[in-house]
Amino acid sequence: MKISFKKTYKFAVISALFISLFVTVFAMLLVKALFVYTQKNMLLFGVIALFIIYTFSFLVIQYRVERFIYRRVKKIYDDVSLLESSTFINQPITTDMETLTQEMKKFATGKKLEIEMLKVREEYRREFLGNVSHELKTPLFTVQGYISTLLDGAMDDKAIRKKYLKRAEKGVERLIYIVEDLDMITKLEVGDLNLEFSEFDIVELIQNVFDLLEMKADKKKITLAFENYHIQPIFVKGDKDKLQQVIENLIVNSIKYGKEGGLTEVSVINLTKKKVLIRITDNGEGIEKQNLPRIFERFYRVNKSGSRSEGGSGLGLAIVKHIIEAHKEKIYVESEFGIGSEFSFTLARAKLSNLGEKLN
Numbered sequence: 001m002k003i004s005f006k007k008t009y010k011f012a013v014i015s016a017l018f019i020s021l022f023v024t025v026f027a028m029l030l031v032k033a034l035f036v037y038t039q040k041n042m043l044l045f046g047v048i049a050l051f052i053i054y055t056f057s058f059l060v061i062q063y064r065v066e067r068f069i070y071r072r073v074k075k076i077y078d079d080v081s082l083l084e085s086s087t088f089i090n091q092p093i094t095t096d097m098e099t100l101t102q103e104m105k106k107f108a109t110g111k112k113l114e115i116e117m118l119k120v121r122e123e124y125r126r127e128f129l130g131n132v133s134h135e136l137k138t139p140l141f142t143v144q145g146y147i148s149t150l151l152d153g154a155m156d157d158k159a160i161r162k163k164y165l166k167r168a169e170k171g172v173e174r175l176i177y178i179v180e181d182l183d184m185i186t187k188l189e190v191g192d193l194n195l196e197f198s199e200f201d202i203v204e205l206i207q208n209v210f211d212l213l214e215m216k217a218d219k220k221k222i223t224l225a226f227e228n229y230h231i232q233p234i235f236v237k238g239d240k241d242k243l244q245q246v247i248e249n250l251i252v253n254s255i256k257y258g259k260e261g262g263l264t265e266v267s268v269i270n271l272t273k274k275k276v277l278i279r280i281t282d283n284g285e286g287i288e289k290q291n292l293p294r295i296f297e298r299f300y301r302v303n304k305s306g307s308r309s310e311g312g313s314g315l316g317l318a319i320v321k322h323i324i325e326a327h328k329e330k331i332y333v334e335s336e337f338g339i340g341s342e343f344s345f346t347l348a349r350a351k352l353s354n355l356g357e358k359l360n
Contacts, residue, residue, distance in 0.1 A: 015061050020054035135178055135299060143171040181315040185298065188322035195239040195326055199350035202236045202243075202278065206266050209247050213255065222258045224251065227267035227281075234268050235350040236276055242323045243347070247278070249316040250343050254282035257341075271346065279344040287335035295333065296321040 028046050146168040154160045187193035203226075210224045217224050236243075247266075254264040262283050269277040287295060294300045298318045324331045324345045335341035 013058065016054050016058035019057045019061075020050055023053050024050045132182075132299065136175065139171040139174040139178075143168045143175075146171070178315070181319060185315055185319050185322060188319065188326055191326075193326070195242060197237055198240055199235055199237050200240050201233040202268055202276065202347065203231055203233050205240065205244055206247055206268070206278075209244060209251055212248065213251055216252070217255050217264070220255060220258060221261045222255050223263045225263070225265055227265045227279075231268060234270065234276060236347040237350040238327050238347055239323075242326075246320045246323050246345070247280070249320050250280045253316065254280060254284060254341070258282050258284035270349075274349055276347045276349050277344055278347060279342060281340065281342045283340040286337040286339050286341055287333075288337045292333060292335060296331075 024046055027049055028042060031045060032042065146164040150161060150164055154164060184193065206226070213224065251264060251266075258264060264280065264282045267279045267281075269279065271277045296317050298315055321331055327347065329346045329348070331343065331345040333341065333343050
């Protein structure tokens with residue numbers, strides 16, 4: 001550890017002055033009492049004595065106090081450095097108490113924040129593990145139950161055998177779906193999932209998603225539409241497949257939580273020459289205010305029972321957020337409980353967007 005003193009002499013200066021004055025006055029009185037007194041000799045003696053005594057006192061006091069403090073401060077630094085704190089490693093040792101107090105206060109504050117962050121992460125880890133086990137346990141027990149029933153004799157009945165095997169297959173598909181989503185979100189978080197950027201018409205992509213989800217929406221009589229019916233092509237730059245997954249997840253959620261006979265509208269807005277805003281709005285059940293900060297967490301469900309009955313891995317919005325952030329863009333959510341929700345995210349406009357402007 002580098003040693004560098006930042007010295008403050010105030011203590012030594014004042015202490016040495018008091019000692020020097022006392023000793024000099026005392027010596028002058030003693031000389032006056034025992035020897036021949038002349039004003040000139042006494043004044044000369046006083047000046048010389050004061051200078052010598054003051055210098056000696058200052059050096060002794062400064063050295064002793066500094067060494068006394070240094071030994072104890074060095075021990076504090078050595079003990080703290082065992083914690084491998086970036087605040088103290090390779091930092092110079094100071095014997096200035098004000099500086100030391102500030103450094104220790106800064107260190108203590110940093111450690112307090114670090115402990116609080118670790119507590120939050122530990123709580124999140126426990127909740128995450130509990131959610132993972134719950135999500136995996138449900139389809140596993142379903143598959144196990146149907147297979148056990150078949151092995152116990154139901155396999156002899158051809159109709160039951162086919163029905164139970166189909167149900168077991170659905171359970172396996174759900175397991176695969178969860179594992180694949182977990183794998184994708186892990187790759188997105190560590191940056192291992194490579195994005196393949198291209199320039200494409202986002203309006204056409206949204207229309208393709210409408211076509212894919214039309215039957216799902218029809219079951220709840222929900223209308224999927226553009227806010228502007230006569231919308232023209234708008235070209236953006238990004239990973240087309242991943243962005244389709246984003247839009248599909250958001251629209252699926254609007255259908256899942258939408259009201260019977262409701263409406264899901266998508267609008268594409270030219271924010272600037274370089275940015276496009278995609279906005280997906282529904283008039284469904286909405287999200288309560290206290291749940292909004294957590295909806296992009298893995299496995300977090302606003303409606304625990306209802307969400308699971310609708311299916312899904314519970315990772316959809318977390319994947320959406322990671323994909324958008326992997327494009328170095330932002331995603332936003334606004335919602336009012338009982339009225340509806342609005343999800344929006346930005347995308348970079350492609351150079352081909354000039355073609356879209358010409359078509360307009």
